[in-house]
Each structure stands twice: as C-alpha cells, then as structure tokens.
Amino acid sequence: MKKMILVVLDGLGNEIAELKMGYMKHLEEGSIARKSNVVASLPTLSRPLYETILTGKQPYEHGIVHNLNRSLSKSKSIFHEVAASGMISAAAAYHWISELYLNGDQNSTLDRFHLSGEPPIHYGIFYYEDQYPDSHVFMDASYLLKTYQPDFMLVHPMNVDDAGHKDGALSEGYGLAARRVDGILSMALPEWIKAGYEIIVTADHGMSEDRGHGGGTPLERYVPFWYIGTKTKDLPTEQVALKAFIMNCLEI
Ligand SMILES: [Zn+2]
Numbered sequence: 509m510k511k512m513i514l515v516v517l518d519g520l521g522n523e524i525a526e527l528k529m530g531y532m533k534h535l536e537e538g539s540i541a542r543k544s545n546v547v548a549s550l551p552t553l554s555r556p557l558y559e560t561i562l563t564g565k566q567p568y569e570h571g572i573v574h575n576l577n578r579s580l581s582k583s584k585s586i587f588h589e590v591a592a593s594g595m596i597s598a599a600a601a602y603h604w605i606s607e608l609y610l611n612g613d614q615n616s617t618l619d620r621f622h623l624s625g626e627p628p629i630h631y632g633i634f635y636y637e638d639q640y641p642d643s644h645v646f647m648d649a650s651y652l653l654k655t656y657q658p659d660f661m662l663v664h665p666m667n668v669d670d671a672g673h674k675d676g677a678l679s680e681g682y683g684l685a686a687r688r689v690d691g692i693l694s695m696a697l698p699e700w701i702k703a704g705y706e707i708i709v710t711a712d713h714g715m716s717e718d719r720g721h722g723g724g725t726p727l728e729r730y731v732p733f734w735y736i737g738t739k740t741k742d743l744p745t746e747q748v749a750l751k752a753f754i755m756n757c758l759e760i
Contacts, residue, residue, distance in 0.1 A: 510737070510759050512706045513649075513661045514586075516561065517689055518554060518602070519669025519721065521677060521714025522546075522730040528686040531694040532709060532734055540701075541709075544743035546733040546750070551722045552713035554669070555604050557747065561712065562586050562608075562662075564751030572608070580612035586754055590660045591627035593760045598631040598658035600648035602666055606634045631656045638670040642689050646696050653703070660758060665689060672715035677727045682715060697736070706737030706757050710750070 522545050525532070535541035549560045549567060555575045556567040563583035567573045570583045587609050590597040599605055606619045609628050622632040633648040642665035649663045671685035693709065700707055711731035713721050721728045733750075735743055737757055744753045 510706055510757055511659050511704055512708065512737075512754060512757055513653075513663060513700055514561075514754065515663045515693070515707065515709040516558070517668055517709065517711045518664065518666045519672045519713065519715050520686060520689075520711035520731060521727050522732045523714070523727060524668075524677065524683060524686045525711075525732040528683050529690040529693075529732075530687075531690045531697075532732075535697075535734070535736065541734045541736045542743055543735075544733045544745055546710060546731050546745055546747050548711075548713045548729050548731050548747045550724055550729075552724070552728040553722050554602075554712050555608070557712040558605060558664075559583065559585075559608060560747055561710075561750050564748060566748055575604075578607050578613040581608045585609060585628065586660060586751055586758075587628035589755060589760055590758070591630070595659035595758075595760075596630050596656060597628065597660045597662075598649075598652040598656055599629050599662040599664070600633050600645050600652060601635075601662055601664035603634045603636040605629075605662065605664060606632060631658065635666075638666045638673075640666065642667045642685075642692055646692050650696070650699075653700075660754075665692075668711075669715070672721075673719050676717045676719045677715040678717045701736060706739075707735075708750075708754065708757075709734040 559572040562585040617636045645665040668685040671681040675681040710733045714728045
C-alpha cells in the first residue's frame with residue numbers, strides 16, 4: 509500500500525498554471541513530476557466536480573449537478589474505499605467536502621474540526637470563507653499529517669477561485685493567486701515527498717474571463733494534473749478517470 513496526498517486547487521485553469529507556476533514546472537523539468545492536461549467534466553462547477561474527482565462518476569451518474577445540492581453523496585468515494593481497506597483518510601478542505609461525505613445538509617459550517625476518527629473521512633479540518641488563506645489550509649494539512657499520519661489526504665484551498673471570481677481569468681489578481689499557491693507548494697511538497705507520499709496536484713475547473721465558470725470554454729474546462737510518484741503508466745486526460753488512477757496509486 510502506498511500513501512497519497514491529493515491537492516485540488518479550486519478554480520485553477522491549465523493556462524494560468526502553465527504561465528505562473530514556476531515551482532511545479534521546475535519539478536517537471538527535473539523529471540520529479542509528470543504532467544497532463546485534464547479535461548474537466550461538465551458543468552464546470554465545484555461541487556459536481558469534487559464528486560466526479562472523488563467518485564469517478566460523471567455528474568449525470570452521481571446526481572450532484574449544481575452547487576446548491578447539499579445532500580450527502582450516494583456514491584463510493586476514495587474516502588470510502590480507503591476506510592474500507594483499513595487505511596486512514598484526512599481532509600483539509602472547504603466545507604462542501606464535509607457536506608458531501610460527512611454531514612449532508614446539516615449545518616456543516618459548524619463542522620470546523622472533525623477529529624473523532626469516524627469514517628469515511630477520519631480526520632478533517634474544514635473552512636467556509638473563500639478568503640480563508642491558502643497558507644492556513646496547508647497549515648491545517650500539515651497538522652493532520654503530523655498528528656494522524658493519514659494514508660490518503662485531500663488538501664483543497666480556495667484563493668485562486670476567489671481571485672478569479674473577483675477579477676476574471678486574464679486578471680493580475682488571478683495570476684498572483686496562482687503564483688502564491690505555487691510558492692506554498694514549494695514549501696510543502698519537499699516535506700511530503702520526504703515523508704514517502706505520492707502527490708497529485710490538480711484542479712476542479714478553470715475560470716472564464718467573465719469571472720465565472722460552469723461552461724465549456726477551454727479556460728474553464730482544461731485543468732493541470734501533476735503526478736509525483738512511482739507509477740509509470742499514462743496519466744489521465746479526463747477528470748472522470750482520476751479516481752481509478754488514484755486507487756491504482758494507493759494499491760487498493
Ligand atoms: Zn468558483
């Protein structure tokens with residue numbers, strides 16, 4: 509069994525990732541990471557695509573097709589599979605992840621700390637402000653890592669998406685948010701690699717120049733996928749294939 513950290517950078521399109529994320533490109537140039545360009549499922553909205561990434565189903569199959577659906581997931585997610593195999597999972601993520609896999613439509617903004625060890629996400633720290641700093645999401649992840657040594661952990665910051673909604677995909681603010689999170693990754697990833705984790709860095713969807721997403725333009729639809737690990741097989745090029753790739757990496 510292997511250990512994996514999945515980083516989903518909310519709202520990070522492939523184009524901005526290619527232009528602004530020098531640390532991740534450096535890992536590619538050094539053959540430490542491999543990269544593919546992944547086509548996100550439709551609609552390019554967060555909650556449907558968290559579910560697609562984590563369950564390997566298209567939105568019409570898993571039924572979460574808009575952001576206002578606060579029901580509990582009815583599908584078998586990576587968290588469920590990890591728990592069923594006796595491994596430990598964790599998440600430092602937006603509260604929609606706790607709604608999908610822990611709480612459904614109960615008031616999950618109160619679920620700031622889920623540290624009871626109850627599956628499917630054994631240990632979680634959740635936030636609900638889109639301005640919650642990415643640096644703090646990574647601090648939460650670092651705490652979970654050191655305290656609980658999870659086999660699988662989701663790290664899910666929101667500032668890139670937030671900047672895109674304020675100023676659009678071609679703005680200074682959006683580019684700077686991508687640069688900032690690239691810098692944060694450069695501090696976190698060396699430690700995670702040393703600790704024996706395989707790592708994926710990807711996104712749920714991109715961002716349009718009109719400050720929104722949900723549609724099928726290339727800026728919204730194409731997201732980066734970096735993989736740091738030992739598997740030599742082809743990287744996924746469709747978001748719906750991510751779960752199978754991750755399960756294979758975890759050797760479940
Ligand atoms: Zn968004």
